[in-house]
Amino acid sequence: MSKVTIGLIQASHDVHGDEPVEAHKKKAIEKHIRLVREAAEKGAKIISLQEIFYGPYFCAEQITKWYDAAEEIPNGSTTRLFRELARELGVVIVLPIYEREGIASYYNSAAVIDADGAYLGKYRKHHIPHVAAGDGGCGFWEKYYFKPGNLGYPVFDTAYAKVGVYICYDRHFPEGARALGLNGAEIVFNPSATVAGTSEYLWKLEQPAHAVANGYYVAAINRVGYETPWNMGEFYGQSYLADPRGSIVAIGSRDQDEVVIGVMDKELIREVRNIWQFYRDRRPETYDSIINL
Numbered sequence: 001m002s003k004v005t006i007g008l009i010q011a012s013h014d015v016h017g018d019e020p021v022e023a024h025k026k027k028a029i030e031k032h033i034r035l036v037r038e039a040a041e042k043g044a045k046i047i048s049l050q051e052i053f054y055g056p057y058f059c060a061e062q063i064t065k066w067y068d069a070a071e072e073i074p075n076g077s078t079t080r081l082f083r084e085l086a087r088e089l090g091v092v093i094v095l096p097i098y099e100r101e102g103i104a105s106y107y108n109s110a111a112v113i114d115a116d117g118a119y120l121g122k123y124r125k126h127h128i129p130h131v132a133a134g135d136g137g138c139g140f141w142e143k144y145y146f147k148p149g150n151l152g153y154p155v156f157d158t159a160y161a162k163v164g165v166y167i168c169y170d171r172h173f174p175e176g177a178r179a180l181g182l183n184g185a186e187i188v189f190n191p192s193a194t195v196a197g198t199s200e201y202l203w204k205l206e207q208p209a210h211a212v213a214n215g216y217y218v219a220a221i222n223r224v225g226y227e228t229p230w231n232m233g234e235f236y237g238q239s240y241l242a243d244p245r246g247s248i249v250a251i252g253s254r255d256q257d258e259v260v261i262g263v264m265d266k267e268l269i270r271e272v273r274n275i276w277q278f279y280r281d282r283r284p285e286t287y288d289s290i291i292n293l
Contacts, residue, residue: 001266003263003266005043005261006217007091008250009036011053013227014031024054024069037089039261044261046161050222054069057193060134061137062144067106070100073122079119082113084117086116086117087116093113094191095110110123110167110191114156115158125149127169129143134195138232140169163186165188166190178214186264188218190220195233203222215279219239225255234255237253237255239258244272
């Protein structure tokens with residue numbers, strides 16, 4: 001099909017951080033199942049959830065409690081549950097999960113589930129921040145929780161489109177965005193958890209630029225609201241779909257739980273790539289110094 005309806009889910013997290021991990025997961029999963037169903041009812045064929053959707057953005061603090069939130073992919077209970085949901089609804093789901101591999105290796109990952117419920121593979125976030133944010137010692141303390149991704153930049157050939165994934169802080173790095181395009185992505189999803197502050201002005205700048213430079217759609221997803229007890233800043237929502245011309249074709253509110261619906265047009269990808277021959281005019285033989293500097 002030339003046109004594919006995309007559903008982006010942005011949501012607040014309503015459980016206080018002091019509550020047990022399982023209480024967080026239970027309530028968040030219940031909410032997101034409802035929102036996935038709503039997206040499917042609105043015609044979405046590819047649906048993406050936000051970064052580590054089944055809990056708070058726990059990287060605001062550094063305690064071992066949150067290691068218990070990690071699950072195996074694809075054998076964990078959450079991936080299995082959403083595989084069943086994808087099969088029932090006939091939709092592709094991009095499912096961001098806190099992943100555990102083996103005894104104690106942890107990654108910030110996303111499973112990609114096809115419309116028949118098949119598990120197609122996973123992406124592991126490559127670029128891991130470790131910076132302060134807000135007051136009271138809070139921050140994006142992700143190196144405490146995640147190893148850097150080691151699976152490259154895969155593109156998944158789903159029932160409706162060729163899908164790539166880039167996660168949150170990855171969006172500041174153009175190299176992986178280019179690799180996803182070279183690997184054949186028609187749309188790249190960037191599930192995020194980002195608060196108002198120094199980088200908000202980049203939210204609607206960087207990812208439309210990736211879409212233009214690579215001739216694909218970009219779907220940027222951000223959670224909403226404030227999360228206690230950290231209150232490190234406002235998760236400012238505004239999830240959106242950008243087309244290969246850099247235009248934002250659908251965008252969500254700043255502060256509401258919401259299913260954002262937009263339509264990607266593969267013919268527009270073809271048209272833009274035929275006009276702007278960025279892949280043809282690349283000079284990779286001149287780029288070697290980038291990896292050595």
